[in-house]
Amino acid sequence: MSEEIRRLSVLVDEFSLPFHPEPLVLNVYKRELHLHVESGLGSNLRARLSTALALNIEASQREMTERMASLLPKDTKQVSLSILPRREPFEILYRLNCDNLCADFQEDLEFRFSWGITSLIQRFCGKNANRICLLNFKEKPGDLPTPTESADSSLMFPASKSTDWSIPSKIALASIGSQGTMGGMLVAGAHTIVYSQMMKTIGWRVIAVTGAIYGLLYLYERLTWTNKAKERAFKEQYVAHATKKLRLIVDLTSANCSHQVQQELSSTFAQLCHLVDGSTSEMDARLKELEKEIKALEKAANEAKVLRNKANYLSKELEMFDDTYLRIKD
Template identity: 45%
Template sequence: MGEEINRLHVIVDEFHADFHPSPQVLKIYKSDLLAHVEHGMGKNLAFRCSNAINASVQSSQEYMMESMVPLLPSTAQSQIHMLVPNRTFDLSYDLNCAAICSDFQENIEFQFSLGWKALVHRYLGSVNAQKALRLVDPNFQNSRSVVPVAQTPSSGPPSIAAPPSNETALMTQEDLMIAMATNLASLTSRTSMSVIVVGGVMWKTIGWRIIALSVSLYGLLYLYERLTWTTKAKERALKRQFVEFASEKLQLIVSFTSASCSHQVQQEMATTFARLCQQVDQTEKDLEANICTLTANIDQLETVQSCSKTLRHKATELELQLEEFTKQYLEPQQ
């Protein structure tokens, strides 16, 4: 399962559906994506694991039956294979992606790769970047949290937030500029003087042409990324974010899924053992019934034997009396 989680991007890339950044389409898209991932991973796990597990289960069942055959009479030995049908044991890999990925929230807004926020995140890391951005804008975290993001199907209907007006957007930009100016003004005069001196030296050393060329290249790069941020690019970004999010979530249920599969195998073996035990119990009852019948026959035979001995003694006595009678009355006297 760990290897399949590492290959999750392949399953996600194989998913194709109508995509649009609107919340209604995103809701259906992510629901279908979750179903596709669960089906794909379950199919791959079954292909890689089910055959080996099924062979092991059948081998154990054969061993159990062979061990029990000597305990059964010849009439029941031929019927033992009917107790455990030769069927394929299929494991159920219940990943439940819809539940574990219910809190997935995508961010498909355009972000310039050389923007100041992206550069801060790239060179300072996520944790340090958050601290640095809060120094510039104390309301940075709050400003991000109010952006409406489409929720997953299992998390309920998306919250409806009123789109910000132009006046609010301008106020936010003005607040950001004021915060930047306030933080820059809070620096020491020595640092400000150093920045001015370094800027002047660069102006004199590089020249305004190179600076203008750099600014032009920067603008062209921004324009290029902005124009290439199409619907397909947004879909690729959503898939990439989903792979990163789902991989972390699926790693948490590896042991749980393994325990579930182990429990299914245990149930299958327990069912086989119960059927064999039932056959042994039935055979034991039949043997006990036969023993009772034979015991009754033996008792009857012993009674007949005892009676036959008594009759034989009487017959011997009568035979002796007959011989004496013959000698005394029937044989001629000499």
């Protein structure tokens, strides 16, 4: 299941329902995507595991049956062997329930310029870039790097000893994380100060060319932010969210599969126990019949013994009568 979760992006890319950022349409899109992911993961897991599990279960069932059959009479043994092979192949059922699992997924389809100041800071410093910059400004304002000390800035702008960059740099970094009006005013003010210093240092032509390139990049990304791009961003966000959620239920799903296997083996064991109980009942009934026959035979033997004694007695009486009255004396 962990391997299938790592391949979740492939499964999501295969979802081809038309995408539209309208909220109502997007809700239907997400619901259908939940069903697609749940069905795809379930079918992939069944394809990879059902055959192997079925073979192992069949081997265990055969071993159980052979061991049990060795204790049964020959006629019952044939009945027990008829339990295998199964009429229907064993198949694990997976209930992932992606609809509830990813119900808290919230997409973010707002356009964000990849070369914007906030995006660049977050790209190089991570998610805590804003907090780090504010802490640096409050705690260690003297340690903030100036553009003349930066390797990247030294490639773009010539260093000037007469230019003091510390104050505008501190203001810009402190206001990067702000998304409100005050943050925007601080950023604008910081940019104004920086641009005035840059105009004196490197000239307006370089700034104009750089600004034009920057504007063209922004225009290009803004024009390419189409429904297709929004769909890609949506799927990337969904894959990240679903991956995190699905990893939480790996152990639970594994336990559920183990329970199904245990139920299958327990069912076979119960059938074998039923055969043994039936065979035991038949043997008990047969023993009772044999006991009755033994008692009848013992009774007949006792009666035969009495009759034999009587016959012996009569035989002796006849011999005495014959000796006394019937034989002619010499």
